[in-house]
């Protein structure tokens with residue numbers, strides 16, 4: 240779902256020194272992309288474009304997979320069979336998103352093992368939103384509404400990303416994210432309209448905890464996103480972090496009114512002159528703390544992914560042994 244970390248790369252990925260030939264090739268590449276052309280894996284591309292995409296797509300893939308963890312622990316506790324099947328389907332979708340995205344990143348020449356190694360060693364990031372705990376059933380609906388909702392805002396422009404395999408993956412992913420957002424909203428709506436006072440309070444509490452981290456999913460303010468301008472020029476990004484965040488806030492205000500929940504921001508109000516809602520300051524110190532590994536669940540989330548990798552070693556070994564056997568059989572035939 241989730242691509243916030245795309246702008247949190249260190250400055251060492253900024254444009255490298257090039258010779259005249261490379262600079263000319265890069266200028267031609269940028270002109271092609273600016274004219275709306277898509278880039279396929281076999282096409283020439285600047286090394287920095289390739290690195291940026293590997294970083295962004297692999298972080299996106301990691302986020303899809305880590306994102307299953309906060310929801311997975313609610314499958315057995317979903318209140319009805321209907322909610323359980325919906326949640327199972329959603330979590331399976333997220334696994335599928337992770338797989339499409341690892342495959343898309345592999346077309347750039349980096350293996351899945353290398354990407355996972357980067358995740359497990361802490362070098363690669365995933366969306367910081369998944370380092371928050373899911374404390375009640377209302378958290379699951381709220382994740383669907385706000386977190387998948389923010390993911391859609393982020394990802395719809397990526398269906399026009401200049402790197403074609405990523406753009407193609409995003410078309411299907413966005414359709415599924417739309418279902419995720421709706422199931423979350425529906426789950427909250429039922430509790431708000433037909434539930435008890437305690438259920439309504441549970442929903443409000445979940446919204447209070449998830450609202451601000453959801454706004455952080457769009458990444459740091461434009462002024463603090465040193466890689467954004469380059470990504471916009473390359474057609475990787477189509478809208479800036481602040482533009483996307485504003486669209487999300489504007490959409491959520493109306494949805495919150497329908498639900499009957501209060502968004503936890505006393506400064507949230509319509510600004511007639513701007514044609515948008517103003518909102519209060521985001522606690523970026525918290526964002527950087529969580530991205531830096533010190534959120535409530537960072538250790539638990541990464542630990543779960545490393546354990547899944549270790550526990551799956553026998554499956555990988557068996558698959559490799561089978562493949563070797565097949566090759567030997569074919570060679571002997």
Ligand SMILES: [Fe+2]
Pocket residue numbers: 240241303332333336412416
């Ligand atoms: Fe997803």
Ligand SMILES: [Fe+2]
Pocket residue numbers: 240333387390415416419
């Ligand atoms: Fe999703």
